[in-house]
Amino acid sequence: QPVPDGKGARLAPARGAADPIAEEVQLLRAMAVAAGVLYNASKQSQCLQLPADVNFDGIWDWQFCTERLPQETYFPLEAETTMFWDRPYGEEKIVEHCRKKYGIEPRPNWIAATTGFGDGRRYTGSSFKAEAAPGGASNIVFSNGVLDPWRSGGVATNLSDSVLAFTVEEGAHHLDLMWSNPQDGDSVKRVRDAEVEQMRLWVRGGQ
Incomplete structure (x- = not known):
């Protein structure tokens, strides 16, 4: 995903973080370089600061x-x-x-008990039931970036005509919500267009 923080962070840090690890045997040094893709985007810090x-x-x-x-x-x-x-x-x-x-x-248990996810005790994206949410659920888009570790808990299939799941093939976490960039891949462009079209349909349906 892009991290446009004004300090020169590269467009796809998930890829950049993995590049040095895949090349050579100095794993710890490579891991430091990988962490620096985000935490030293300016390339000005000699050490990464602990929070x-x-x-x-x-x-x-x-x-x-x-x-x-x-x-x-x-x-x-x-x-x-x-x-x-x-x-x-x-x-x-x-x-x-x-x-x-x-x-x-x-x-x-709050998320599972109030959203229709899981059985009221444990959240799992695959067990989401729109009808189980208070008042039912509609007008929801779930987007899943293939490079996003959180995808394992995501809703991956359409559940109704208005509760839809989209996949961003080249995307990490929330890439579809970031502003556009000339290096954006085709899949995120398609997902953004589809999301905007869904919002138009929701607005028309509410008028």
Whole structure:
């Protein structure tokens, strides 16, 4: 996906991040270069800065605490089998963190219980049922970028005439929502056109 941040980030960082890893054996050095595709887009930093907020999900932390999926614990790290330091965040630590930082109880079942996803306890995109959402569901487009890791939980097939799924073959996360770029591939152009046409139909239907 594009990351037009004014600092020269390349159009497709997902591809750029993988390029050096595929070439040579200096894996750790290559991983640093890969991370720098996003975190050192200006190519001016000698070191990549660790985030000041080391808790859980950074800028998404509030949403993580209030709308977290029950199977989503953000990949706790451990030192025994990986190169990382121990960071064993499990359910108890997450609850403790959300209570301490925001004074709230996490709601891991909220998405499944209020949207028609899953069985009310566990979210899965493949189990979305439009009729199970409060009041039913209509006028929704689910877009899935083939390069997006979140695609594994996405809705991949049309569920009705107005609940549609589109696939962006060359896309990573939310590429269809970014502004156009001369290097955009044909698939994202087609998906954007289809999304705009759906919105036109929704507006006409509501008039």
